Amino acid sequence: MATQASTSIPRLRALKRPNAAVPIAVLLLGLILFWLGENLVRTPADFYQNFVYGATNGLLYGLIAIGYSLVYGILELINFAHGDVFMLGSMMATTFVGVTILGLTAGSAWYVLWPGIIAALLISMAFCGTLNASIERVAYRRLRTAPRLAPLITAIGMSFILQNVGLVWKGPRPISTVDILPHGAIFTIGGVAYTWSEFFVVAVTLPTLALLVWLVQRTRHGKAMRATAQDREAAAMMGIDVDRTISFTFLLAGALAGVAGTVFALYNTNTSFLTGFRTGLIAFTAAVLGGIGNLPGAVLGAMLIGLLEGFSDGLAWHALGSQWTEAVIFAILIIILVLRPEGLLGERTPEGG
Amino acid sequence: MSTAVATRTVLEVEGIDAFYGTIQALRGVSIEVHEGEVVTLIGANGAGKSSTLRAINGVLHPRRGKIRFEGEDITRADPHDIVKRGIAQSPEGRRLFPRMTVVENLEMGAFQRKDKAEIREDMDRVFELFPRLQERRDQKAGTMSGGEQQMCAIGRAMMARPKLLLLDEPSLGLAPIFVERIFEIVEQINKQGVSILLVEQNALMALDAADRGYVLETGRVVLADDAKALMGNEQVRKTYLGED
Numbered sequence: 001m002a003t004q005a006s007t008s009i010p011r012l013r014a015l016k017r018p019n020a021a022v023p024i025a026v027l028l029l030g031l032i033l034f035w036l037g038e039n040l041v042r043t044p045a046d047f048y049q050n051f052v053y054g055a056t057n058g059l060l061y062g063l064i065a066i067g068y069s070l071v072y073g074i075l076e077l078i079n080f081a082h083g084d085v086f087m088l089g090s091m092m093a094t095t096f097v098g099v100t101i102l103g104l105t106a107g108s109a110w111y112v113l114w115p116g117i118i119a120a121l122l123i124s125m126a127f128c129g130t131l132n133a134s135i136e137r138v139a140y141r142r143l144r145t146a147p148r149l150a151p152l153i154t155a156i157g158m159s160f161i162l163q164n165v166g167l168v169w170k171g172p173r174p175i176s177t178v179d180i181l182p183h184g185a186i187f188t189i190g191g192v193a194y195t196w197s198e199f200f201v202v203a204v205t206l207p208t209l210a211l212l213v214w215l216v217q218r219t220r221h222g223k224a225m226r227a228t229a230q231d232r233e234a235a236a237m238m239g240i241d242v243d244r245t246i247s248f249t250f251l252l253a254g255a256l257a258g259v260a261g262t263v264f265a266l267y268n269t270n271t272s273f274l275t276g277f278r279t280g281l282i283a284f285t286a287a288v289l290g291g292i293g294n295l296p297g298a299v300l301g302a303m304l305i306g307l308l309e310g311f312s313d314g315l316a317w318h319a320l321g322s323q324w325t326e327a328v329i330f331a332i333l334i335i336i337l338v339l340r341p342e343g344l345l346g347e348r349t350p351e352g353g
Numbered sequence: 354m355s356t357a358v359a360t361r362t363v364l365e366v367e368g369i370d371a372f373y374g375t376i377q378a379l380r381g382v383s384i385e386v387h388e389g390e391v392v393t394l395i396g397a398n399g400a401g402k403s404s405t406l407r408a409i410n411g412v413l414h415p416r417r418g419k420i421r422f423e424g425e426d427i428t429r430a431d432p433h434d435i436v437k438r439g440i441a442q443s444p445e446g447r448r449l450f451p452r453m454t455v456v457e458n459l460e461m462g463a464f465q466r467k468d469k470a471e472i473r474e475d476m477d478r479v480f481e482l483f484p485r486l487q488e489r490r491d492q493k494a495g496t497m498s499g500g501e502q503q504m505c506a507i508g509r510a511m512m513a514r515p516k517l518l519l520l521d522e523p524s525l526g527l528a529p530i531f532v533e534r535i536f537e538i539v540e541q542i543n544k545q546g547v548s549i550l551l552v553e554q555n556a557l558m559a560l561d562a563a564d565r566g567y568v569l570e571t572g573r574v575v576l577a578d579d580a581k582a583l584m585g586n587e588q589v590r591k592t593y594l595g596e597d
Contacts, residue, residue: 220464227450227461234448237410239436239465239513 021339035318036311043316048192050310056198056267058306059205063260064283065290065298066212067132067253073229073293074249075144080155081135083280084162085254089128089261090271091170094177096120097266104180113180117266121204125258132254133247141243159277166273174272177265197267204263208256209299215252216295225249229293278326282309285333291343300344305329361388363517363548364409364440369418369428371408378404379415380572386517386548391539393551393559393580395593396569402552403445405569406519409550410442411435422517437465441515445522445552447506451495455486455505458494462512472512479508482538500531507538517548524555536562556593560584568593 040047064086071079097104097120104116139158143151181200185193216222228235228245236242264279265271286305290297309329313322320328336343364386371379379401386392394402407413409420411432420428427435441462449458459479463472480487483504489497494505503523510518520539524532536558543549553559560566560580568576568589576583583589 223453223457223461224464226453230450230452231448233412234444234450235461236412236432237436237442237444237448238461238509239433239441240461241431241433 025339035315039311039315039317039319044190045192046314046316048190050314051307052192052194052198052310053314054307054310055303056201056306057309058303059201060260060264060267060302061279061283061286061306062299062302063205063208063256063263064279065287065302066209066295067256068284068287069290069293069295069298070225070249070253070256072287074225074246075140075151076148077140077151078155078284078292079132079135079140079250079253080152080280080284081158081162082132082253082257083278083283084159084166084276085128085132085135086257086261086264086279086283087166087271087273087276088131088162088169089124089258090177090265090275091166091175091261092127092258093120093124093262093265094170094175094271096123097180098178105178106180106182108180117180117262120266121259121262124262125255128258128261129251129255132257133251136247136250141246159280163273163277166276170273172273174270176270177268179269181266201263201267204259208259212252212256213295221245221248282326282329285329288333288343289336291345294343294345297343297345305332308332360390362386363388363390363423364550365419365421366405366409367419367421369405369408369415369420371404371413371415373404373413378413378572379408381418382569382572382574383418384550384567384574384577386550388548389543389546390565391543391549391551391563393553393563393566394569395553395556395559395566395583395589397592398554399571400569401572402569403521404572406442406444406521406550406552409435409440409519433465436513439514439516440519441510441513441517442519443503443506443510443521443523445525447499447502449494449502449505449509452493454491455494455497456490458505458509459486459512462509463514465513471514475512475514479511482511482541483508500527503527503531503535504538507535507542511542515547517550518542519550519552521552522554523551524553524558532558556589557584 064083067082068079071077071082096102097116102116104113108116135158139154140151143154181197183195183197185195186199187194216225224235224240224245225248227238227240228242232242235245282305283302286302287298288301289304290299290301309325312320312325312328362385366382366384368381368383369379370377370381382401382405384392384394384405394405396402404413408415411427411430411434414429418428419426422435422438422440427438450461453461456476459476463475466472485501486504486508489501494502497505507520507523523535523539527535532555539549539551539562551559551563560583563580566578566580566583567574568583576586576589578586
């Protein structure tokens with residue numbers, strides 16, 4: 001009897017809370033849909049352009065957001081240094097494809113260009129993966145049993161250290177990456193071209209995500225990750241090397257940041273030591289929006305935020321304009337944390353179940 | 354069941370002290386498990402039964418004392434290494450991976466093994482022992498009933514093909530019909546040559562299934578004897594078998 005009473009109380013609360021939030025959410029959603037629809041009708045070209053721009057950036061944010069979610073899923077730690085790992089990845093890619101090493105240009109022959117881009121991706125992945133795993137080894141491992149605040153502050157500290165590494169390496173001003181992606185149109189909707197450089201982002205991101213899902217769901221290492229995330233001590237009792245599994249998780253998250261960094265540098269053709277801070281925070285917001293620890297949620301949240309950013313930046317009719325975009329994104333973070341802290345798809349299910 | 358005088362010693366725990374922070378959980382605990390034996394640890398809540406298993410499993414490193422498995426010192430070994438050597442545990446509270454399926458949980462039990470064909474065979478054997486698990490093979494472990502979860506936890510430990518199986522409270526919170534079934538299975542597993550160290554609150558069932566037993570009180574071994582003798586011991590009858 002006693003146990004029944006105690007379980008029924010939180011259940012009632014759980015029922016009550018969405019009831020208060022639902023009308024507000026419906027109203028907001030309705031307004032947003034109306035605004036989007038009105039824009040689509042009035043200036044379709046603007047709408048398409050910003051849709052493409054937002055979806056492309058959303059995919060990139062997704063790659064980074066997954067890095068936050070993977071690490072959170074296994075350690076319940078927000079790895080604030082993750083965005084800066086991404087930033088260093090973008091610098092690595094810039095250095096590698098540019099005059100410093102490969103000297104690729106838009107005029108390079110395809111059989112030089114594409115192997116060069118693939119090599120840049122792989123090198124950036126290896127670099128960021130190793131960097132991220134080293135950060136865990138040096139800064140977080142010894143704090144694993146410490147109070148939550150200690151590794152969190154350490155993560156913020158690591159973020160500043162990496163930012164300064166970027167600053168020392170490339171200087172305070174944004175650096176440009178050689179523009180080597182082809183800009184020809186693949187197809188045109190409503191007068192707006194969908195270019196090969198935008199397709200490049202999709203062509204790299206989607207297979208990477210598919211590979212990640214396969215890795216987490218089907219492989220031995222992936223299953224060890226999920227088991228460790230669900231019950232670290234039980235995982236150790238089953239013979240899983242927990243330290244190695246956590247290292248592997250950081251390696252994987254870092255490699256994804258490396259992919260994102262390379263794609264970002266090539267697509268945006270510039271980067272700076274501050275890029276990681278801003279992009280990292282946006283990706284983190286995306287991960288929280290989707291449900292931190294939840295991998296499909298991270299991608300969903302990132303797509304929504306990318307689109308929102310695109311529309312808020314560039315739509316013609318009653319858009320807030322780019323000076324308000326970040327305010328809107330972080331207002332969303334606050335609204336989610338208040339109304340639905342577990343995110344759209346729910347918290348902490350790295351396997352997406 | 355055998356009297357274990359002549360057989361080989363599989364596990365030797367020698368005077369271990371273990372702590373949680375500053376609280377001492379074990380005070381000079383010494384126990385032995387011989388090949389093919391079922392040994393039980395009985396005692397009240399907080400007597401140190403689970404802590405002893407955790408120390409053997411490498412999750413809780415003792416400050417003093419030695420643990421030897423098949424003659425080799427494993428006192429400071431990592432849990433994954435200890436599993437590899439042949440000790441598997443079905444932990445207290447079952448500790449299944451709730452969002453993994455039954456099959457995936459069983460696979461995790463065999464994590465240290467590389468022999469795929471034999472792993473499949475062992476999984477079939479677990480399904481033979483627990484037909485219920487076969488029916489639920491693709492169900493998330495967290496959604497099953499307590500009894501089914503307990504079967505899964507024991508099955509998962511079996512998947513490591515252990516030489517020594519540690520069972521922590523396998524009957525806790527189960528309906529009587531499941532309790533009996535679980536003890537039948539423990540006997541069956543033992544007959545296949547696996548030594549078993551069994552921790553139980555249900556002292557009567559445990560002593561009935563065991564060859565020998567240790568009684569723990571506040572982190573110390575206070576009694577050690579044949580299971581039959583312990584069942585006849587007046588103090589044990591009073592304290593743990595609920596007789597006046």
